[in-house]
Amino acid sequence: EPEVTQTPSHQVTQMGQEVILRCVPISNHLYFYWYRQILGQKVEFLVSFYNNEISEKSEIFDDQFSVERPDGSNFTLKIRSTKLEDSAMYFCASSEGETGDRDEQFFGPGTRLTVL
Amino acid sequence: GEDVEQSLFLSVREGDSSVINCTYTDSSSTYLYWYKQEPGAGLQLLTYIFSNMDMKQDQRLTVLLNKKDKHLSLRIADTQTGDSAIYFCAETLSGGYNKLIFGAGTRLAVHP
Secondary structure: OOOOEEEOOEEEEOOOOOEEEEEEOOOOOOEEEEEEEOOOOOEEEEEEEEOOEEEEEOOOOOOOEEEEOOOOOOEEEEEOOOOHHHOEEEEEEEEOOOOOOOOOOEEOOOEEEEEO | OOOEEEOOEEEEEOOOOEEEEEEEOOOOEEEEEEEEEOOOOOEEEEEEEEOOOOEEEEOOEEEEEEOOOOEEEEEEOOOOHHHOEEEEEEEEEOOOOOOOEEOOOEEEEEEO
């Protein structure tokens, strides 16, 4: 069964460093998403991406964040200069992009980012 | 504003029914969802309900929606140890470009 994969499973970085979190969405999906969950808090929407551009982003997704689909398979989230409060589990998701009905999002297992 | 609330923890005996509750604030919900997260795994869609329905049954799972009170519940009949996980309530809103708004998750512990 096709699934969304994410690498690495755990990333440790120093404050101020850049990190890139990688995701491989399901191959025929057209919409891609990043969410994050700070320990003990809610899963929060960060950004959605369609047709090589951002379709929606949250207030969390400031200039320190960027997303890219560098090739036909990967979808990346870059944090330019990490802060302690960026420590969280980051989930990637993808969906087919069905219209007129519910468009199910399939989630990856997450990348745990720890900023020291 | 957009807000989804859940209780954080539920403990049940194996074989009993579990009821996980969720409240939301936005009136423009289109779909409401229940996701399950097992340790080390991603969020797995369990079931969903369209906002103009009030009940949906799927094998051991029953979803009840009270739109007036903005209350959603998930009942798991004959709860098994394999049901131990974190259960997330989520919604999508009309005009929301399909972004999911999640609660904090309810940890379900099933004991013998």
